[in-house]
Amino acid sequence: MSSIGIDDRWIPSQCYMCIHGCGILAHVVNGVLVKIEGNPDDPDNMGKLCAKGNAGIMKLYDQSRFKQPLVRVNKQKGRGVRPEWEKVSWNEALGIVEDELGKIRRKDPRKLVTSIAEFQRMWCWGWPLAYGTPNYFTAHGTYCGSAYHPVNAMTDGSFATFPDLNYCNYLIMMGASDGFEAHLHLSGSAKRMADARRRGMKLVVVDPRLSVAAAKADEWVPIIPGTDGAFALGMMYVLMVELDKYDRDFLKNNTNAPCLVGPDGLFVRDRNTKKPYVWDLADNTAKPYDDPTLVEPALKGEYSVGTPAFQLLLDEVMKWTPEKVSKITDVPSKTIRRIAREYVDAAQIGATIKINGREYPLRPACVQYYRGAQSHKHGILDNMALKLINTVIGNIDVPGGHLGVPVYGQLAIWPGEDGMHHGMPINPIEKWQFEPRFPPDSTHLIEFVPVGQGHFGGGHISALTVLEPQKYMLNYDPEALFILHCNAPYNMPETRRVLKAMEKFRFIVAIDVYPSEASDYADVILPDHTYLESWSMCESEAPFVIGPGFRQPVVKPLYDTRDATDICTELADRLEFLDRWNNVLNHFFELYKKPEYMLEPDKKYGIEEILDRYFRANFGDEWTLERVREKGHMVRLRTPEELYLPYGRLRIPVYYEFMQSVKYKMERFFAETGLKWDLSDFRPIPTWLESPIHRDSEYALYAINYKSALHAFSDSTANPWLREIMLRHPEIPYVLIHSETAKKLGLRDGEKVRITSRFGEGEATIKTTEGIHPSVVAMTNMGHWCQHPIAGSAGGINHNIFLSAGLDYTDMATGVFETAAKVNIGRA
Amino acid sequence: MRVKITLASGDLRRSFGFFTNDIEVNGAEYTVEELLRKIRAVNGGSLAEALIDGGRISPRYAVFIDGMNVEALQGLKTRLKDEGRVVVMDVIARIAGGWCEWQDLGC
Incomplete structure (x- = not known):
């Protein structure tokens, strides 16, 4: 509404209260910003805007801003x-x-x-x-995402991933909170998640904490921090060994799963074309993967020329029975089996769907994961396992499945010299x-x-x-x-x-x-x-x-x-x-x-x-x-053509040969220099390796941090509106601990405690809850000490003080570090 | 004529103690600001005092009177029905308190 003498405007712009930049409309009256709303014309967030975006107005009018050099x-x-x-x-x-x-x-x-x-x-x-x-x-x-992004890039040239909420019917979310609290484009994702749930999509959340996502899910599966990769391997065991259900056509025709691997861990290639060989069961000969005479490429077995990559994956998966995985993750083996069965049944392997006249595979099941599941000591291996539990059901970049998300524009995917996806991290x-x-x-x-x-x-x-x-x-x-x-x-x-x-x-x-x-x-x-x-x-x-x-x-x-x-x-x-x-x-x-x-x-x-x-x-x-x-x-x-299989039938990896070739470079280099360096994270096939936190018996509890929808970067606590909500929030200001664990330690709800790890210590107030794994305490990043009067006085505790920056807590392939700590807790 | 104003939506009702007000209107029309001043909290303060900052509704709050966004009505006369319904939403708290509620609403 404009009246004489009043300059009243709604100005479109882009939010920057987190990375992703929802479209906003800023209501400005006589040069004063009086409101921020989501821009309904922006198809990303569709007029929605999270609490941070609404509170952005207080960043502009923050009295503690630097006002001059x-x-x-x-x-x-x-x-x-x-x-x-x-x-x-x-x-x-x-x-x-x-x-x-x-x-x-x-x-x-x-x-x-x-x-x-x-x-x-x-x-x-x-x-x-x-x-x-x-x-x-x-x-x-x-x-x-130091380990997450490279594995995504190696797989389909993507930077991030997202479930296709347009068609997905069964979503397993591990250490992530897409569409609820965090990660990609929250405002739009929340709307799309709500629509998918209303449509009937089943949601299983695997997380040590009863997150907002878990609270809204059909099922919450508490898990030991840093064991999500093992959970994925256990699911693969059920699919590939017990049920014998996986997408054979996709693996044979759209991945490097049939390619023969030699004893050196590298593909056996045609000397001239560099194309990997596969074994044709029709005439028992080795042929380049795109040989026109190829009839029946082998996924299993061992041959004189080499072993199919899929067989090597199967050999590894055979080690991860649900019973073994259960001991690592604390998820009952029958739960692993049931979820794996539900997942693969929901995938509808073999189904297709026609969109805009074009036929695509339909795989309406997906495992989505992010920082909680994969930012650990061996993050690269966790990521590969979590990626492959998707790949084996053929859901990569197809309707209903696991979509690659580029940083911007389109997926960075193109043929390497062998004609398959180049399979390297984005450089x-x-x-x-x-x-x-x-x-x-x-x-x-x-x-x-x-x-x-x-x-x-x-x-x-x-x-x-x-x-x-x-x-x-x-x-x-x-x-x-x-x-x-x-x-x-x-x-x-x-x-x-x-x-x-x-x-x-x-x-x-x-x-x-x-x-x-x-x-x-x-x-x-x-x-x-x-x-x-x-x-x-x-x-x-x-x-x-x-x-x-x-x-x-x-x-x-x-x-x-x-x-x-x-x-x-x-x-x-x-x-x-x-x-x-x-x-x-x-x-x-x-x-x-x-x-x-x-x-x-x-x-x-x-x-x-x-x-x-x-x-x-x-x-x-x-x-x-x-x-x-x-x-x-x-x-x-994005058009369906941009969203689904934009790279056509270009083969993507099941076997991450790139990791093997880099490992050789590293081995040669360190042998020549005499330096010692841990190369256990350089593997073409995932496994699960213990983190130091799993071996550290001197400290009793795992300490994790979690992302609230109120938090982004480190400065959201400086915003008075957001801070007020944080301090009134039933969980954010506190360290969450299971009621039974607190009772065993002689601690009461609301009590002040001292938390110590090998690397730091601090004091906090506990909140007892049934919504957390008994071996875990959880906190979200508060505990500022800076000179900003609002952030600096908000209280709470910063999880980073308990973590290690040492290389023994670092994934040596990607640099991602162990983001869960081991702590002891006692009365302050 | 008395009009019963019901403050729906819990945010401010819980925080400041606004519940239900009977307002004597005598057939008059009020501006939104006048109306908000008439809605009194249990401690005697008015809704206007709680929400209006610098002459305008604080952008933190969204106020709806009989379904109309007050932001579009400010300065205008509004005619009340026999039973008015005022919805005050602490936008930040509502969204922060969970995507849950937002999703339930299908917003």
Whole structure:
């Protein structure tokens, strides 16, 4: 409603209260933001918006925001130490940063470590490469999907996964909460999940905690943390050994399951074409997998030329009887058998469905999993097992099944030299060939942990190497840290060690919106706009839609802040690598598609102009920034052709040969250098291996953390609306413990307890519940100590203090670390 | 004429003690703000005091009067039926408190 003298507008933009960027409508009256709602025109979230998105208004009007550039006065640094900021001009602040980072760049640019978690301006992750450093020290790097993403990429070129809620009839969700509390595009996913449940989709949740998803499910199956991979192997045993039910046609014709593996663990290939051989049972000869005379490829058996990959998987699966798995997982064997039977029966192997005139396989059953199930000491193996429980029923990328989700655009899948899917992790650095190298260049040791997402994340391993560079074979000593919206001290495992690493940096610059545990260590603050004052575009892990959302300022900047991209550009100019930075931007925004829109190497461009060029280069000349502003987003639903088997019949792996070939490279390298390195995680077929937490009998309980729909990144607790809800929530402020366990320990509901692990200790209040496995305690990340008055006073406890950053708790193939701890609990 | 206003939806009813109000309207029409001022909590405060911040309904809350979103009605006269129904929703709490409820509602 507009009246005379009132400027009343609803402005479309994109949410940034989590990664995924729902479409929003911002209600602005006379320049004041008075409400945020979901944009019903955006097919991703369909007008829905979660609590975080609604509360975004309080991020804009947060009184604790950095309102101008700041320089630290108090030279002492440490937990709880006040920085004592002094206000300075932009020129003064940038001058200090230019001076410090300039000296380092001229000496050895690798001495700069970067801590970047800017998920909706991911081009900023390329700023370190332009500067000349390979180093990342970011909280997400090895925390979330460092093992999950590579296995997805190796399987179908995807980054993430999602159940096809359009057709799925039986969903098993393990250590995940899609559509309820967390993960991909929550607002839209919640709607799609509700529709699927209303349609009658059965939901089984396997989780140590009675999560919101479990509470809404048909069945909750409590499980010991870190044993989900074993559960998947047990299910496979039932399917493949006891029931003999799996999708033979799919495995023979759409995967490498029939390909013959030699004694070296590599495929037996045709010397000229590099195509793997299969064994044709029709005439008992070996032939290339696509030989036109091939009649009946063998899945089982052993042959003179080699063994079918499927037989090797079967050999491994034979070891995992439900009885054995039950002892590991604490899930009764009869439950494993029943769920496996229900799952494979629901899959309707052999069924097809016609969509838009095209026939697809219909497999309306899926196992979905995420961090809780697979971020563990041997995460790569857990991921492979959880992937294969899907693959063996033929549900990959088909209606009703397990859909691959790209980072943006389409799946990164194409034929390798043998004509099958290339089967490698997505590699953001083209020159990186998954080769170990000595000495390592990077603080996150990507040269020794080659399969993970460390290329653009790094993670906790940098905390080890920054503190002891020589021990980890670095030939330089890191000096400075560049922070862009990343809160490593709060978000990384083994807080004590990470804080020591933070104290070691001689100079820290932080680009951020308001105080965090990380910016409390900064020497210079360069204040960024909030997402409600700035420009951007983002497409990130959207299961059912494609195309970028669009962010535009809904109000003028409230303070003397600048856009983070523009700050990066200004620093690149001052530090004399503007040409390299513009190259990064040309690459990221794909401006090379229309060379007339490419950025010139020696010219500074503001983010508005870059976006204008981006839309014109990628969507056509007519899509000026003004036109996109009016439309509000460029998001559309994926077509069935884009959603289902977009790669046709290109074969995908059952046997991850890539892991075997990398293992050989690693073995050769470490034999030559004499270094010792654990290579047990490099396997082409999954198994289940114990984590140190499973062997640690000195500590009685597993401690897990969980994701609430209120949490994203580490700063949601700084939001007064969200904090109020958290503190009134019946579970979030507390550590959840089973009633019987509490009783055995002599603890009462509401009692204050002291929790200790090998790596840290803290105090918290317990909440007794029947909704958790008796051997487990659960907490969600609270426990801030930063200078932000709202976050810092919220109380609660941070799970990371109990975890280890050590390599003995790290998956040595991907760098993902053990995200469950072992603790003892007693009265405080 | 007295109109019975029922404050449906539990959020503020629980938090602030608003239950049911009988309002003497005498056939008059009220602006939404006037009406909210007439709805009194058990402690004597008005719904307007709880919800209105800087002259507008706080964006944290969604208020519906007889099914109409107050945000679209602010400043306008509204005619009450014999029994009005006011729904106040703490949007953040409602959504945070569970996707469960949201899903049950089919929103």
